[in-house]
Every structure is written in structure tokens, then in C-alpha cells.
Amino acid sequence: MRYAGGYEALSRVSFEVGAGEMVFLTGHSGAGKSTLLKLIMLMERATQGQVLVNGQNLNRLPASQIPLLRRRIGVVFQNHQLLFDRSVYDNVALPLVIEGYHPREAARRVRAALDKVGLLTKEKQNPIVLSGGEQQRVGIARAVVNKPRLLLADEPTGNLDPALSSEIMTLFRQFNDVGVSVMIASHDIDLIRRLKRRVLGLSKGELVHDGELQGAANTENA
Amino acid sequence: MHRNQLRDRWQSYLDHHRFSARDSLKRLLSTPLQSLMTWLVIAVALALPATLFTSLDNLKVIGQRWDGAPQITLFLNQRARPQAVEALQQKLRLRQDVAALEYVSPEQALRQFEMESGMGSALSGLDNNPLPPTLLLTPAAGISAADLGLLGEQLAQLKIVDEVLFDRAWIERLQGILTLGERIALVVGALLALGVVLVIGNTIRLAIENRRDEITIIKLVGGSDAFVRRPFLYTGLWYGLGGGLLALVMVLVLLFSLSGAVASLASSYQSDYSLQGLGFSGSLLLVLTGTLVGWLGAWLAVGRHLGAIEP
Ligand SMILES: Nc1ncnc2c1ncn2[C@@H]1O[C@H](COP(=O)(O)OP(=O)(O)O)[C@@H](O)[C@H]1O
Ligand SMILES: [Mg+2]
Numbered sequence: 001m002r003y004a005g006g007y008e009a010l011s012r013v014s015f016e017v018g019a020g021e022m023v024f025l026t027g028h029s030g031a032g033k034s035t036l037l038k039l040i041m042l043m044e045r046a047t048q049g050q051v052l053v054n055g056q057n058l059n060r061l062p063a064s065q066i067p068l069l070r071r072r073i074g075v076v077f078q079n080h081q082l083l084f085d086r087s088v089y090d091n092v093a094l095p096l097v098i099e100g101y102h103p104r105e106a107a108r109r110v111r112a113a114l115d116k117v118g119l120l121t122k123e124k125q126n127p128i129v130l131s132g133g134e135q136q137r138v139g140i141a142r143a144v145v146n147k148p149r150l151l152l153a154d155e156p157t158g159n160l161d162p163a164l165s166s167e168i169m170t171l172f173r174q175f176n177d178v179g180v181s182v183m184i185a186s187h188d189i190d191l192i193r194r195l196k197r198r199v200l201g202l203s204k205g206e207l208v209h210d211g212e213l214q215g216a217a218n219t220e221n222a
Numbered sequence: 223m224h225r226n227q228l229r230d231r232w233q234s235y236l237d238h239h240r241f242s243a244r245d246s247l248k249r250l251l252s253t254p255l256q257s258l259m260t261w262l263v264i265a266v267a268l269a270l271p272a273t274l275f276t277s278l279d280n281l282k283v284i285g286q287r288w289d290g291a292p293q294i295t296l297f298l299n300q301r302a303r304p305q306a307v308e309a310l311q312q313k314l315r316l317r318q319d320v321a322a323l324e325y326v327s328p329e330q331a332l333r334q335f336e337m338e339s340g341m342g343s344a345l346s347g348l349d350n351n352p353l354p355p356t357l358l359l360t361p362a363a364g365i366s367a368a369d370l371g372l373l374g375e376q377l378a379q380l381k382i383v384d385e386v387l388f389d390r391a392w393i394e395r396l397q398g399i400l401t402l403g404e405r406i407a408l409v410v411g412a413l414l415a416l417g418v419v420l421v422i423g424n425t426i427r428l429a430i431e432n433r434r435d436e437i438t439i440i441k442l443v444g445g446s447d448a449f450v451r452r453p454f455l456y457t458g459l460w461y462g463l464g465g466g467l468l469a470l471v472m473v474l475v476l477l478f479s480l481s482g483a484v485a486s487l488a489s490s491y492q493s494d495y496s497l498q499g500l501g502f503s504g505s506l507l508l509v510l511t512g513t514l515v516g517w518l519g520a521w522l523a524v525g526r527h528l529g530a531i532e533p
Pocket of ligand 1: 004005009028
């Protein structure tokens with residue numbers, strides 16, 4: 001994957017994530033973690049090689065189909081990407097409004113998602129008054145509200161203290177437990193190590209590690 | 223179940239239309255001054271061609287009223303002796319291509335003019351009568367345009383005749399002017415419509431810029447282009463509709479303020495002519511044009527600027 005300026009952000013990265021798997025994507029800052037996630041949801045297109053999601057080759061996906069792809073993937077963004085001109089409820093409901101759910105059904109799902117992340121009591125508030133951890137959970141609720149089969153998260157614990165980080169990771173594990181494939185970019189090595197899942201290690205745009213982290217693992221230095 | 227889902231989708235599609243329509247109107251009203259300015263600009267741009275077309279329609283009605291049998295007016299030399307005038311009349315009456323002839327002496331003409339113009343006493347102060355002796359000539363029915371022209375030429379060559387005036391020619395000239403006027407109005411209308419498109423396009427561009435984050439996020443969570451476009455198209459629609467309605471009010475106020483003056487002018491010519499308004503279909507056309515142009519401006523702006531916002 002080469003950015004427009006000519007910078008090669010990812011090269012010779014090849015891996016497969018099975019349905020229902022939970023994997024971590026790790027590596028120092030600038031290693032290409034975000035770029036990889038962007039390829040999967042077509043925020044960027046691969047300049048070389050192929051990205052397949054659910055057997056579908058994204059290289060050949062016409063632009064008109066991109067919204068449909070994104071509706072099937074839940075994404076938790078590094079910078080939350082919440083709208084501060086509307087309530088927590090409306091933020092979470094956005095994917096359902098876009099998909100055209102009946103308001104009654106939408107309300108049911110929004111409340112279930114907010115309940116899951118423990119924010120049911122804050123549905124009427126504006127996300128701007130919430131703490132960083134709470135905003136992140138609003139983002140998670142929005143990502144899972146239409147029950148995607150694949151969940152991507154880019155540094156979801158980036159600015160959170162260890163206790164909150166661990167809570168968030170527990171949430172992701174619970175989603176994985178019910179069959180959702182989860183891919184999390186993170187450089188919180190201690191946390192990753194405790195979860196004992198598959199880890200993809202990136203360094204300077206190349207895949208340098210694939211498998212569970214053992215003892216004092218080697219791939220990161222951030 | 224499947225059927226229900228489909229119905230739900232349709233329902234929520236309509237809901238989103240309703241929501242977009244209401245939300246974009248609310249946004250316009252939340253900045254009333256700025257919106258009013260835009261509405262006024264659009265209204266003026268629409269009212270101008272509408273007024274032009276209405277004026278042309280009125281002139282057309284006037285033209286049609288005179289569009290009867292062609293008549294030729296012969297102004298005779300003021301120093302023509304009565305015997306010469308009498309001889310001319312007899313000569314003309316013999317012609318095949320002359321159906322009727324009427325002589326109006328300068329005195330008669332003056333009296334008629336005093337009566338019709340209401341300037342009687344002012345004119346009676348004149349030392350000598352400025353009006354020439356006049357012959358009103360009705361050509362034979364069914365005369366061809368060429369023969370009519372020939373008749374006119376022959377009459378003009380007579381020494382005693384100062385000037386030959388075709389009522390018909392005047393009407394034709396009026397109609398020519400009207401056709402020209404209509405073209406000009408069309409061009410002016412098209413240019414102003416283009417102006418409205420640009421004004422709305424620019425306004426929508428700013429609206430898109432203001433909601434950049436929202437657009438990005440909607441696209442990130444799977445909003446289709448149509449979904450993203452919708453509120454902005456409604457914004458353009460509201461601008462156009464509001465502008466059209468304001469333009470209608472402007473034209474109606476203008477016509478109303480003129481109608482009194484026109485009526486009294488018409489009655490001074492013993493005419494029951496009254497100013498033609500826009501009418502129902504004209505009003506509808508004006509408002510619809512505004513709405514359509516507003517929507518079009520938004521559509522163009524959205525096409526140009528939304529594509530540039532990609533997450
Ligand atoms: N839009 C872009 N244009 C050009 N270069 C980019 C762009 N986005 C990221 N990069 C570069 O690609 C590399 C990988 O970036 P990124 O995937 O964000 O890394 P990470 O998420 O692992 O910190 C970095 O060196 C970054 O500077
Ligand atoms: Mg990153």
C-alpha cells in the first residue's frame with residue numbers, strides 16, 4: 001500500500017483472519033496499523049495486492065458498494081468520530097437511520113448497545129460532556145449497534161488509564177465470545193499479553209510477527 | 223417478515239426525507255437574517271424576468287385589440303384646398319382596392335382630440351389648428367399584403383399627401399418589438415436563473431463546508447451518497463421555494479401599485495383595458511421555477527463538493 005505522496009506504508013503483508021477470531025495488531029507508531037484497518041473498510045484502496053473481506057475482493061468493489069461494505073463492518077475510531085451536535089442516543093442510532101430501520105426497532109437496538117457499554121443512563125446527553133472513556137464507549141456502541149460480523153478498533157484504549165483500558169478490552173472480548181470477528185490495533189503490550197490472543201506485529205509496514213505473544217516478546221518498542 | 227422489513231425500509235426512507243426536509247428548513251430559520259438575504263437575492267432575480275414577461279403579455283393584449291381590418295391614415299397637406307381634397311376623395315372612391323373612405327377635417331380632428339385627451343381648454347388657446355386634414359381609408363377586404371404595399375406607395379406619391387400611416391404596420395412593428403422583447407426577457411431570465419443557481423450553489427457549498435465532520439462520519443458508518451446529499455438538496459429546495467414565493471409577492475405588489483394608474487390612463491382613452499396580472503398558472507410557474515432552480519443549484523454544488531469529502 002503506497003500513499004499518494006509515494007510513501008509505502010505497507011508492503012508484503014499477508015495474513016488471514018478467520019470468522020470469529022480475535023486478533024491484535026501491534027507495532028510502533030507509524031508502523032502501518034491504521035493504514036491496514038483503513039484498507040479493510042476502504043478508507044484507502046490497496047495500490048498493490050488484494051484485500052478480501054468475507055470472500056469479496058475489495059479491489060474490485062465499485063465505489064457505489066462502499067457504503068454497503070461499511071455497514072457490515074463495525075469500526076471504533078482512534079479519535080471517536082462522534083457528532084457533538086446531537087445526543088448520545090442519536091450518535092449510536094446513526095448507522096440504523098442510514099440503513100433504514102424502523103424507529104421502534106432502532107430504539108430497541110440502540111438501548112441494547114448502550115446497555116452493553118454501560119451508558120444507558122446517558123443517552124440524552126451530548127457526548128461532549130462525557131469523559132474520554134465514555135466517549136470511546138459511545139463509539140463502541142455505535143460500532144456494534146447493527147450487529148456487524150467484523151469489528152475493527154484503532155487504538156481504542158489510546159488515552160485511557162489501565163483500569164478503563166482493561167474494561168474496554170473486556171467489552172471486545174464479550175463481543176468476540178458471541179461470534180464477532182475482532183481486530184484491534186493497539187500498542188498496549190501488557191494488556192495484549194494478558195489476553196492471550198493472536199497478535200500480528202507490524203514494523204515499518206511489514207509483517208514481522210504472527211501468533212501469540214510469548215514471554216518478553218520482540219515486536220514492539222513504542 | 224421479509225415483506226415487513228421492506229415496508230420498514232420504505233417507511234424509514236420516507237421518514238428520512240421528512241426529517242431532512244424539516245431539519246434543513248430549521249437550519250435555514252436558525253440563521254434568519256442570512257437566509258432572508260439569500261431569499262431576497264433569489265426573489266429579485268426571479269421577479270425581474272417575471273415582471274418583464276407580464277409587461278410583454280400586457281402589450282400583447284393591447285396589440286390584439288388593434289388587430290382588426292388594416293386601415294390607412296392619409297395626412298394631407300395643411301394648405302390643401304378643399305376642392306383638391308374633394309377631387310382626391312372622388313378619385314380614391316373609384317378605386318377597386320378601396321372599400322371605404324372617411325374625411326376628417328382639421329376642425330373635427332381638433333374637437334375629437336380635445337374630447338379624448340381631456341386637454342380641451344389648453345388646446346383652444348392655440349392660434350391656429352396644428353392638425354392636418356386627414357383621410358381614413360379602409361382597403362378592400364382580402365387585399366394581399368403586396369397590393370396593400372403598392373396602394374400605400376401610390377398614395378405616398380400624391381403631392382397632396384404628406385404622410386401615409388399604416389395602422390397595420392404599426393401593429394406589425396409592435397409585434398416585432400414584442401417578439402424581440404420576449405427573446406430579451408428569455409435571455410435575461412436565463413442569465414438571472416444562472417445567477418440564482420450560482421448563489422444557491424455557493425450557499426450550499428458553505429453549508430457543506432460547515433458540516434464536513436458530519437458528512438465524514440456518515441460516510442464512515444456506511445451512509446450512501448444519496449443519504450448524504452438529501453439534506454442539502456432540501457436546503458436548495460427551501461431557498462428556491464422561499465425565493466419564488468417572495469418574488470411572487472414582489473410582482474403582485476408591483477402590479478397592484480400600477481393597476482390604479484393604468485386603469486385611469488385607460489379610461490382617459492375610453493378603454494376598459496386593465497392590467498393583466500400573473501394569473502394562477504403564472505404564479506405557479508414562478509414559484510415552481512424558483513423551487514426547481516434552487517434544487518438544481520444545490521444538486522450542482524453537492525455534485526461538485528460532496529465527492530471531495532472522503533474519509
Ligand atoms: N494519508 C497519508 N498520506 C501519506 N502518508 C500517510 C498517510 N497516512 C499515513 N501515512 C504514513 O504511513 C505510515 C503508517 O501510518 P499509520 O498506518 O497511521 O501508522 P500507525 O497507525 O501504525 O501509527 C506513517 O509513516 C504515516 O506517516
Ligand atoms: Mg494509527
